[in-house]
Amino acid sequence: MKTLFRGGTVVSARGKRKLDVLVEDERIRAVDGHIEDSEAHVVDVTGKLIFPGFIDGHTHMDLEVSGTVTADGFETGTRAELAGGTTCLIDFATQNRGETLACALEHWHRKADGKSSCDYAFHLALSDWNEQISRELETVVSQGIRSFKLYMTYDAMAVDDQCLYEILTRLKELGGIAGVHCENRGIIDARLKEVLIKKGNRRDTADYPGTRPDLAEAEAVSRLLKIARCVDTPVIVVHLSAQAAYVEIERARAAGQTVYVETCPQYLVMDESRYGLPGGEGRKFMCAPPLRKKEDQDTLWRALTQNQIQTVATDHCSFTLAQKAAGKEDFSLTPCGMPGAEERPALIYHYGVHTGTLTEAQMCALLAENPARLYRLYPRKGVIAPGSDADLVIWDPDADYVLSRDRQQSAADYCPLEGLKLRGRASQVYLRGRLAAEKGRIVTEHAGKYITAVSGDIMI
Ligand code: DUC
Numbered sequence: 225m226k227t228l229f230r231g232g233t234v235v236s237a238r239g240k241r242k243l244d245v246l247v248e249d250e251r252i253r254a255v256d257g258h259i260e261d262s263e264a265h266v267v268d269v270t271g272k273l274i275f276p277g278f279i280d281g282h283t284h285m286d287l288e289v290s291g292t293v294t295a296d297g298f299e300t301g302t303r304a305e306l307a308g309g310t311t312c313l314i315d316f317a318t319q320n321r322g323e324t325l326a327c328a329l330e331h332w333h334r335k336a337d338g339k340s341s342c343d344y345a346f347h348l349a350l351s352d353w354n355e356q357i358s359r360e361l362e363t364v365v366s367q368g369i370r371s372f373k374l375y376m377t378y379d380a381m382a383v384d385d386q387c388l389y390e391i392l393t394r395l396k397e398l399g400g401i402a403g404v405h406c407e408n409r410g411i412i413d414a415r416l417k418e419v420l421i422k423k424g425n426r427r428d429t430a431d432y433p434g435t436r437p438d439l440a441e442a443e444a445v446s447r448l449l450k451i452a453r454c455v456d457t458p459v460i461v462v463h464l465s466a467q468a469a470y471v472e473i474e475r476a477r478a479a480g481q482t483v484y485v486e487t488c489p490q491y492l493v494m495d496e497s498r499y500g501l502p503g504g505e506g507r508k509f510m511c512a513p514p515l516r517k518k519e520d521q522d523t524l525w526r527a528l529t530q531n532q533i534q535t536v537a538t539d540h541c542s543f544t545l546a547q548k549a550a551g552k553e554d555f556s557l558t559p560c561g562m563p564g565a566e567e568r569p570a571l572i573y574h575y576g577v578h579t580g581t582l583t584e585a586q587m588c589a590l591l592a593e594n595p596a597r598l599y600r601l602y603p604r605k606g607v608i609a610p611g612s613d614a615d616l617v618i619w620d621p622d623a624d625y626v627l628s629r630d631r632q633q634s635a636a637d638y639c640p641l642e643g644l645k646l647r648g649r650a651s652q653v654y655l656r657g658r659l660a661a662e663k664g665r666i667v668t669e670h671a672g673k674y675i676t677a678v679s680g681d682i683m684i
């Protein structure tokens with residue numbers, strides 16, 4: 225079956241051009257100024273942008289955490305991604321301590337296989353480190369998992385500095401890369417204790433950001449980068465939120481280190497004043513690292529415009545209000561995380577492209593091409609080129625889009641930016657050649673395939 229997308233403007237990380245796109249079955253067959261094909265079904269996309277399907281490189285679907293399980297599993301989480309224009313997510317398959325890596329991956333396949341409406345790949349989050357896991361890593365890499373997650377905080381998953389060094393060394397040997405959650409665990413624990421001593425309770429979410437200060441993030445980023453420098457290997461700093469941490473990255477880069485950086489929409493469009501909202505509203509916005517100050521947002525936007533941040537992912541980790549209420553008497557018991565899969569592309573378009581802060585090409589790099597390159601899904605994903613998967617987002621730059629809990633696909637029963645009016649949205653989303661979503665409605669369910677990473681250098 226052939227489909228010809230005619231009259232649209234194709235976006236790549238290098239720019240935009242009026243081009244026709246011919247799709248045959250699941251792949252892109254041709255991209256050219258004018259294509260004729262009498263066998264093809266023609267879709268008129270005049271006035272629309274055509275982006276490669278977006279990739280969300282940071283999600284937590286069906287994650288058991290804080291004594292509960294995220295509201296979105298792969299069933300609803302992938303619907304949310306697809307509705308907004310994301311055709312492939314990369315979730316963190318998480319190893320529980322004592323578990324083999326094979327067991328962790330099998331566990332994640334059971335969660336995702338047959339339930340996903342967009343394509344999906346896995347990073348592997350390592351919570352344990354020993355000789356056996358070091359040996360097992362080779363098998364995992366040969367199976368197409370090349371990106372790993374390490375936590376510098378969280379009791380159940382944190383790895384110490386020696387483990388960090390040893391894991392980075394092993395990944396360097398195997399051609400893998402680590403994305404690291406950077407926060408100083410000791411500072412967080414001490415600050416949590418201080419709130420209790422000072423106030424007698426931890427009810428007020430306004431005290432939350434102070435328990436995870438920007439310097440706790442900056443210290444961990446700095447330490448990570450020094451460890452990575454000792455190993456002489458590139459690393460990814462995930463969900464960068466703070467100016468103080470970015471300064472550490474700039475310093476390391478100036479010394480010649482390769483550091484890839486991810487941030488998330490929540491750190492770009494919301495600030496810590498949300499934690500002061502009354503009636504438990506602040507819990508809706510509890511994520512880690514926390515939302516920061518206006519100055520931090522400005523720094524992140526500047527870094528985006530200067531191409532110093534490589535990708536914007538969601539850290540989609542959703543909970544219902546009832547789940548969030550676990551922190552009613554003590555905010556430290558609130559499960560941390562927010563929904564955001566559906567609105568990520570529209571937020572970046574509205575606040576980035578529509579305001580003139582970013583070009584369409586930069587948006588394409590941040591949401592599609594760079595994550596495809598970083599996680600080695602390129603050129604199968606992340607680009608509109610002959611031979612690539614026909615994952616296409618037909619983007620209407622003139623559509624008005626109002627964020628609303630009632631219309632979202634996520635199983636979270638709130639939308640962090642309820643009522644926000646945005647300009648521009650995905651009008652049609654094609655997954656490997658098939659119309660999968662239209663104006664936020666899912667047209668094709670459960671067509672998501674498991675995707676693996678290829679070998680080779682990261683070229684960003
Ligand atoms: N941060 C969150 O807010 N949720 C999930 C994990 C994380 O690092």
Ligand code: ZN
Nearest residue numbers: 282283284539
């Ligand atoms: Zn995360």
